[in-house]
Amino acid sequence: MTVSPVEVHTTKTIAAGRAALQEFSELMDRYIKKSEAVRPDKSWSFPKKHLVAHLFDDIMAKGATRNYNTMPNEKCHGPLKASYQYRTNFKDVAPQILRADHWSLVSEFICGRVDELDAYNTQMAEDETNPDTNVPSNFHVRFRSKQLKKSLETIEEQHVDNPSFRHFRRKLNTFLNALPAVTQHVNMLPSDNITEFRFLKVNYESLVDFCQTTDYLRCSPSFHNFPRYNCVIINTTTxxxxxxxxxxxTCNVNSTPYPIALVRPYDAPVGRRLQKDKHLKFWRVRQQPRETASEFILAESIIRGVALAPDPTTVGDFLVMDTIDSDIFLRMKQMHLAAGH
Incomplete structure (x- = not known):
């Protein structure tokens, strides 16, 4: 079940999991009944099919599945094998292995906290020595991979063949003047400079364990010799x-740097929801049909990164890959509920 690998369960995820399991069981019964005409001799009495019947009862009794499956110690349970060989006297081994495992976890936890502190101090030192790479508004987003400053005229000339950059300076002026924080009229000149970045770190609160999670996003014409322009979820008032x-x-307005992203929105109307999208719980998005459809956003409005897979049957349509991690799965589930799916 897709819900079961979630690292931290709540009453809502348990309830959603039970509902999904009920639907899955009904579909399996229908499938088995139809398959009897093709394979009347096939037996469906095997442990893996029966396992899911008690899945969420086991989660309620024992915790998340990561606590009792084989994933923590793949390859013949190497850590447990080492503890048995080197830290026991081969008699009454269970308490001795448990003690060694406890010591190992405590040591790993302490080392992890020390490493996090070192990484934090290093990051803060870099921000102090390179203030232009730091987004001044909050800790939610940070720009990296700083490029040389270029004038707006140069930017438009370098992207003259890209329709998304058409009227770049004019659209930027319109965007800046619409910001509530900008109280004076802005008129960026062709000679005014901006600083390009090609790497974005987005910190956000995970819906799974409510801890901070970081997405590393690329916006580069050459990332390992290939263009890489990641997709994101953007929050707006609507x-x-x-x-x-x-x-x-970033561009400076009245001595204040603003972190800005030029994006191509995937918010064109998709029409009536397809039957296969309903059955498979797909969330379909569509590119704006106009090649010049691009807009500016404040980088802090980015929620997190997202993976979109092109639909081979419809040009310009994409499907949200909601199984990449548990957080995006829960976010998309909320969006489905809000949309009445």
Whole structure:
């Protein structure tokens, strides 16, 4: 079941899991009944099919499945084998292995906290020595991979063949003047400089364990010799929408740097929901049909990154990959419920 690998369960995820399990069981019964005409001799009495019947009862009794499956110690349970060989006298081994495992976990926890502190101190030192790479608004987003400053005129000339950059300076002026924080009229000149970045770190609170999680997103014409422009979920006053990063930069307005992203929105109407999307719980998005459809956003409005898979049957349509991690699975489930799916 897709819900079962979630690292931290709540009453809501348990209830959703039981509902999904009930639906799955009904579909399996229908499938088995139809398959009897093709394979009347096939037996469906095997442990793996019966296992899910008690799945969420086991989760309630024992905790998340990661506590009692084989994933923590793959390859013949190497750590347990080492504890048995080197830290026991081969008699009454269970308490001795448990004690060694406890020591190992405590040591790993302490080392992890020390490593986190070192990484934090290193990051803070870099921010102090390179203030232009730090987003001044909050800790939610940070730009990295700083490029040389370029004038707006140069940016437009370098992207003259890209329709998304058409009227770049004019659209930027319109965007800046619409910001509530900008109280004076802004008129960026062709000679004014901006600083491009090609790497974005987005910190957000995971819906799974409510801890901070970081997405590392690329917006680069050459990442390991290939263009890489990741997609994101963007929060607005009217709701969320999906978009592809096209250009990351900061520009100064009245001595205040603003972290801005040029994105291509995937918010075109998709029409009536397809039957297969209903059955498979797909969330379909569509590119704006106009090649010039691009807009500026404040980088802090980015919620997190997202993976979109092109639909081979419909050009311009994409499906949200909601099984990449547990957080995006829960976020998309909330969006489905809000949309009445």
């Amino acid at each position: 709701g969320v929408f999906f978009a592809q990063l096209l250009f990351l930069f």
